[in-house]
Amino acid sequence: MPDATVNGGVVHYEAAGKGPPLVLLHGIGSNSRSWSRQLATLSTDFKVVAWDAPGYGRSSDPPSIAPSMRFYAESLRGLLETLDLRKIFLLGHSTGGVIAQEFHRLFPNFIRALVLADTRNVRSSAGLEDRLKSIRTMTPAQLAAQRAPKLLSRNATPDLIREVESIIAEVRMPGYEFAALALAESDTRDVAQRADVPLLLIWGEQDEITPVWKEIPERAQLKIIPGAGHLCYIEQPEEFNRVVRNFLLADTSEEQT
Numbered sequence: 001m002p003d004a005t006v007n008g009g010v011v012h013y014e015a016a017g018k019g020p021p022l023v024l025l026h027g028i029g030s031n032s033r034s035w036s037r038q039l040a041t042l043s044t045d046f047k048v049v050a051w052d053a054p055g056y057g058r059s060s061d062p063p064s065i066a067p068s069m070r071f072y073a074e075s076l077r078g079l080l081e082t083l084d085l086r087k088i089f090l091l092g093h094s095t096g097g098v099i100a101q102e103f104h105r106l107f108p109n110f111i112r113a114l115v116l117a118d119t120r121n122v123r124s125s126a127g128l129e130d131r132l133k134s135i136r137t138m139t140p141a142q143l144a145a146q147r148a149p150k151l152l153s154r155n156a157t158p159d160l161i162r163e164v165e166s167i168i169a170e171v172r173m174p175g176y177e178f179a180a181l182a183l184a185e186s187d188t189r190d191v192a193q194r195a196d197v198p199l200l201l202i203w204g205e206q207d208e209i210t211p212v213w214k215e216i217p218e219r220a221q222l223k224i225i226p227g228a229g230h231l232c233y234i235e236q237p238e239e240f241n242r243v244v245r246n247f248l249l250a251d252t253s254e255e256q257t
Helices: 032-044 069-082 095-106 128-137 140-151 158-168 173-184 189-194 237-256
Strands: 003-006 009-016 021-025 047-051 088-093 111-117 199-204 221-225
Touching: 003 069, 009 032, 009 069, 021 032, 021 069, 021 095, 032 047, 032 237, 069 095, 069 173, 088 095, 088 237, 095 111, 095 173, 095 189, 111 237, 128 140, 128 173, 140 158, 199 237, 221 237
Parallel strands: 021 047, 021 088, 088 111, 111 199, 199 221
Antiparallel strands: 003 009, 009 047
16 A cells, blocks of 8 residues: 655555556545555556545645646555656546546656546536535445445446445545545547547436536547446456556557557
8 A cells, every 4th residue: 555755745545456557546635545446457557546636535634735637646646656656547537537538638748648538627616615515514334325225327336336435424624625626627529620630529328417418528438338337347347447458558559560
């Protein structure tokens, strides 16, 4: 369970495997623990690194600055430099996908290929007040019980719902509020359209949280994961991992030819 010192704070991360680096960025109600199925499986082909974003998991709370996606992108760069990782495969889910887009905007030379899952690219304050009210008036356990079923498909098992609840229940108010405010101000529509690296977009078939983008970049691949809601990588990990592995290994083989 390693930690890195980044810009005066601690960033915790989980790592497994050897090979080309694959970095995983979780969403607003999650942490690195949610990527356990990817750390276990994709590590046969890649060095998989899943961080706890600042304010989440075992990482330090964000500093007292104006919330922004740039802060997360710069924190990620600090982590990658500490770990001496270059030319990474970057995979972000939901809010993590927005961070990944901002990272590509600021530091494109770090990225070998980009995978965005169940994420958004348009600035929107819709739902912000509800999010802030929830984190300010509810306990993490209450928030988790309210949110978990909405993030999964209608056929999710009780055991899976309980697992997701347990992850969400680990959120901390400073991190969640910082992320909510940063997300509301983020607009990354230009990033995917201009991306000059291989781009894969993934959505859960029953995602009722984040709709599929209205405009899919011509160069992007789009994959829909059947039988999955917003948390498609948790709910249908075998299919999710297969899609990601095939996409990234194709990039690896093309580079070698």
